[in-house]
Amino acid sequence: MATTTADEPTRRDFIYIATGAAGAVGLGLLAWPLIDQMNPSAAVLALSSVEFDLSPVQAGQQVTVMWRGKPVFVRHRTPKEIAEARAVPVSSLPDQLARNANLPDSAPATDQDRMFKPEWLIMIGICTHLGCIPLDHEGDYGGYLCPCHGSQYDTAGRIRKGPAPENMYIPPYSYLSPTKIKIG
Amino acid sequence: MAGQSTYVPTTGFTRWLDARLPILRLANDTIITYPTPRNLNFWYSFGGILSFMLGIQIVTGIVLAMHYVPAANMAFDSVENIMRDVNYGWLLRYMHSNGASFFFLAVYIHIFRGLYYGSYKSPREVLWILGVIIYVLMIATAFLGYTLPWGQMSFWAATVITNLFTSIDQILPGVGTAIAHWLWGGFAVGDPTLNRFFSLHYLLPFVIAGVVVLHIWALHVPGNNNPLGIDVRGPQDTVPFHPYYTVKDLFYLCLFVILYAIVVFYLPNALVEPDNYVPANPLVTPPEIVPEWYLLPFYAMLRSIPQKLIGVIVLFGALAILLFVPWLDTSRVRSMRFRPLAKQFFWALVVDCLLLGYLGAHRPDAVFPGTGIPMLPFARLGTAYYFAYFLLILPLLGLLETPRPLPLTIATSVTGTGVEQVNAPAE
Numbered sequence: 001m002a003t004t005t006a007d008e009p010t011r012r013d014f015i016y017i018a019t020g021a022a023g024a025v026g027l028g029l030l031a032w033p034l035i036d037q038m039n040p041s042a043a044v045l046a047l048s049s050v051e052f053d054l055s056p057v058q059a060g061q062q063v064t065v066m067w068r069g070k071p072v073f074v075r076h077r078t079p080k081e082i083a084e085a086r087a088v089p090v091s092s093l094p095d096q097l098a099r100n101a102n103l104p105d106s107a108p109a110t111d112q113d114r115m116f117k118p119e120w121l122i123m124i125g126i127c128t129h130l131g132c133i134p135l136d137h138e139g140d141y142g143g144y145l146c147p148c149h150g151s152q153y154d155t156a157g158r159i160r161k162g163p164a165p166e167n168m169y170i171p172p173y174s175y176l177s178p179t180k181i182k183i184g
Numbered sequence: 185m186a187g188q189s190t191y192v193p194t195t196g197f198t199r200w201l202d203a204r205l206p207i208l209r210l211a212n213d214t215i216i217t218y219p220t221p222r223n224l225n226f227w228y229s230f231g232g233i234l235s236f237m238l239g240i241q242i243v244t245g246i247v248l249a250m251h252y253v254p255a256a257n258m259a260f261d262s263v264e265n266i267m268r269d270v271n272y273g274w275l276l277r278y279m280h281s282n283g284a285s286f287f288f289l290a291v292y293i294h295i296f297r298g299l300y301y302g303s304y305k306s307p308r309e310v311l312w313i314l315g316v317i318i319y320v321l322m323i324a325t326a327f328l329g330y331t332l333p334w335g336q337m338s339f340w341a342a343t344v345i346t347n348l349f350t351s352i353d354q355i356l357p358g359v360g361t362a363i364a365h366w367l368w369g370g371f372a373v374g375d376p377t378l379n380r381f382f383s384l385h386y387l388l389p390f391v392i393a394g395v396v397v398l399h400i401w402a403l404h405v406p407g408n409n410n411p412l413g414i415d416v417r418g419p420q421d422t423v424p425f426h427p428y429y430t431v432k433d434l435f436y437l438c439l440f441v442i443l444y445a446i447v448v449f450y451l452p453n454a455l456v457e458p459d460n461y462v463p464a465n466p467l468v469t470p471p472e473i474v475p476e477w478y479l480l481p482f483y484a485m486l487r488s489i490p491q492k493l494i495g496v497i498v499l500f501g502a503l504a505i506l507l508f509v510p511w512l513d514t515s516r517v518r519s520m521r522f523r524p525l526a527k528q529f530f531w532a533l534v535v536d537c538l539l540l541g542y543l544g545a546h547r548p549d550a551v552f553p554g555t556g557i558p559m560l561p562f563a564r565l566g567t568a569y570y571f572a573y574f575l576l577i578l579p580l581l582g583l584l585e586t587p588r589p590l591p592l593t594i595a596t597s598v599t600g601t602g603v604e605q606v607n608a609p610a611e
Contacts, residue, residue, distance in 0.1 A: 035366075038380065044370045064467055069372035071467050126372075129492055131347035132340065133469040148344060148473050149487055150548050165354060165492045 049184030051176065054120060062136045064125060067183045071133055072171055073125040073157075074181075081142060081155035082118045085111040093167075094159050100170040109167055114156045122173050122181060123157045129164035144168070190217050214404060219422035220429050221410035223598045227301075228408070230294040232433035233440050237287040238396065242389050244280040245329075252332065254382035256375040259334035260463045278452040284326050285455050286444045288478035291319060299509070300530055302518030303409040309510040311402040314395055316506045321392045323479065323503075328385035330476060334378060337457045339464035340473045342373045342381070351496040372466060412597055413519025414590055421594040472547060480544030481537050485570070487548045488563035498567065505574045512574050514582025522588040526581050533573045540566045 050067045052074060057063055062075040077085075090096050090108050097105070098113035107113045115121050127134050132148035139145035141160050144153035151162030158167040173183045191209040193199040202209055251270050253262040266273035295315070298304055304312035331342040346367050352360030369376025407416060416422055423429075447454065455477055459470045475483050482499055489495035505512075520527040543563045550559045591597035 038369055039366050040368075040370050041376070044376070066467070069370055069374050069466065128350075129347075130344040131350075132344065132473065133467065147469055147471050147547075148340075163490050163492050163495060165351075 047184075049182055051180060051182050053180050055179040059119070060137075065183065067124075067171060071125040072183055073121065073123045073136065075121040075123070075136065075155075077119055077121055077155055082111070084142065085114075085154055085156040085158075086118075088154065088158075095166045097167070098170070099167045101172040102170065102174075109156075109158055111156045114158070114167075114170060116175065120181075121155070121157060122170065122183070124169045124171050126168065127151055127164055128159065128166040128168060129162070134168075189213050214400070214425075215430070216424065216426045218404060218425040219407065219416070219419070220425045221408050221416055221421060221594055222423045222428075223410050223412060223594050224408060224429065224432075225411050226436060227293065227297040227411075228429075229433045229436035230290050230297065231403075233290045233437050234287070234294060235396065236437055236441075237283060237290060238389065238393060240283050241280065241287060242393070244276050244283065245386070245389065247276055248280055249382075249386060252382075254332065254379050256334060256378050256464070259332060259378060263333045275448070278448045280329075282444065282447050282452060282455065284329065285476070285478065286440070286447070287322065288326070290440070291322060292478070295319065295506075296534060299533075300520050300527075301409055301411055302413050302513070302515075302520065304510045305513065305518050306510070307406040308402070308409060311399065311406070312510055313507055314399040314402055316503075318392055318395050318399060319506075320503055321388055321395065325385060325388040325392065326476065326478070328381045328388065331378065331381050332385060333460060334464045335460035336462045336464055336468075336470050337460035337473065339373060339466065340469055341475060342377060344473060346373065346377075348496050348499070351493040354493040374466075409518060410594060411519060411521065412591060412594060413517065413522070414594065417593050417595075474545050477541065477545075480542075481540035481570075482544070484540040484544030484563045485567045487544070488560060488567050498571075502570060505571065509574060509578070513578040514580075515578075515585065515587070516582070517587040517590065522590055523581070523585060524588065525585045526578075529573060529577050529581070532569070536566050536569045536573075540570070 047068050050065055050072075052065050054074065054076075057074060057076045059076050060078050062073055065072045065074055088111070090110055093109050096109050098107035098109050100107055100113055102116075103113055111118070114123075125133055127144075127146040127148065129146065129149055129151050132146050134144035134146040134151070134153060136144055139152040139161075141152055141154035143155040143157060143160075146152075146162065146164065149163050151164035152160050153164075153168060154160050156167075157170075159165070171183050173181050176182050189209055189212075191202075191206075191212040193202045193208070198208055201207070248266065251262065251266045251273065253259060263277070266277050268274075270276075298312065298315070327341065327345060331338045346364055349363045349367065350360040352363065354360075365371060367377070368374065369380065410416075457474065457476075462470075474480065482502055485502055486495045486499045489498050515523060515526065517523055520530055539562065543559050543566065546559055548560055548563070551557055552559060
């Protein structure tokens with residue numbers, strides 16, 4: 001091949017490169033279904049939202065609701081817990097974002113931005129470190145203590161101490177009536 | 185020692201076969217006549233033991249898969265069915281679950297043997313790297329297998345380990361979570377996760393077997409290292425693999441299997457977390473999540489770091505660093521028998537790994553019983569020493585340490601003539 005000049009591309013070079021490129025694209029097209037099949041399926045994505053009646057939950061109590069395979073904490077906070085959480089300046093928090101799906105991403109982690117009504121903390125009960133379920137009414141801040149690696153959260157579910165990088169997440173939810181919420 | 189083949193087919197059939205597929209020649213050259221240093225000791229028998237354990241795990245695993253159901257609502261019950269109703273199911277499952285422990289026990293001895301005798305040094309770097317790859321595949325396989333009974337520890341181990349990937353969110357927001365969802369096939373560990381973990385748990389042992397073939401191939405090109413760490417200089421330094429090492433390996437294999445059998449028959453749950461006999465509950469994390477004993481040192485490292493991403497980097501770094509050991513150790517002397525300082529640091533590393541294993545079984549805020557001394561500083565110190573051994577001590581010692589004089593040949597050292605005769609043929 002190319003006996004006359006060394007650097008002049010020939011028709012054979014072109015065919016060689018074009019075949020190789022078509023093969024690479026074909027491999028990529030074949031690989032994607034093999035990779036994407038592992039992503040959440042249509043059935044999983046179609047999981048409906050959950051409704052929950054708040055009225056039986058007493059002040060100082062917490063119940064857990066399942067939503068999309070995840071536990072959602074519904075915590076009826078006492079006036080003391082509300083006051084403690086509101087007294088914390090945002091600048092002293094390790095994660096200063098509200099992590100609230102109902103607000104813009106840049107919302108600050110004030111207690112007000114973590115919930116719609118001060119008595120009701122509705123939060124995905126998964127530690128942002130490695131996904132364990134924290135224990136409620138535990139730890140130095142009276143909020144949550146993760147048993148796995150010792151992360152501590154306050155009564156608004158904001159990370160205060162330990163390896164977790166972020167506040168626990170607030171799921172999208174809305175009030176259907178003063179005592180009923182819909183998560184998702 | 186990949187020398188000339190000495191195989192001579194003696195019958196008509198073997199001559200016919202040898203000209204078409206020299207498989208008997210391969211077997212003869214690798215397990216019969218393979219010239220092996222004559223001074224290999226007890227610590228060199230673990231390669232054979234590991235091959236045996238891989239075989240045990242594959243055979244028991246294939247039959248367990250005939251009864252196991254990889255579905256979230258049936259997995260736990262199907263394991264109980266194996267334990268109670270399937271003929272000899274209890275034996276097969278206990279052999280498999282404890283087999284993993286003994287597999288790791290053997291591999292740790294094998295790895296530390298390699299570190300002590302400098303078996304990773306030139307010309308055996310590729311051999312060592314293949315070994316590290318096997319070890320990482322073993323960890324992945326063991327983790328996947330641990331999730332299958334779908335007990336509390338299974339479920340939460342799956343949750344914690346897959347969540348390690350969400351730490352990527354701290355450098356590439358959203359990417360880590362996307363990877364986690366991809367691994368789970370949902371928004372949390374669940375049915376799709378269990379199903380694919382079973383598929384991969386069945387696959388990986390055969391991948392391991394393939395890399396083992398490469399590992400043995402890479403062993404047979406330069407030949408075995410030996411406790412003296414000096415090169416084989418000629419036939420007087422070696423003996424044929426069979427019968428010398430086949431018998432020696434079998435003897436130690438018998439001792440090892442006796443130990444294994446004692447655990448399988450008399451202490452089958454000694455190494456298991458009792459919480460794994462509680463069915464998986466996505467709403468309740470057990471008071472304490474710990475991995476199986478063989479991963480505790482890495483868990484201690486993870487838990488000793490207060491920052492998520494750095495903790496994960498340290499965890500994977502502790503494994504990745506092993507790949508570079510052949511180039512981090514600058515000493516030209518292989519065996520630590522002749523390295524008075526390196527030997528002490530080596531034993532400190534062994535103690536360090538045992539200490540990390542002990543600390544990994546306890547909560548990060550725990551104190552040593554009866555003393556009130558917190559464990560966390562020791563976990564951090566232990567983690568620091570592990571990395572210092574590979575990144576500082578091995579590179580520096582090669583330059584600073586004065587090794588003791590090496591014997592001239594394996595033969596003179598073994599026969600103990602006292603006179604270091606230079607009768608080896610010139611290379």
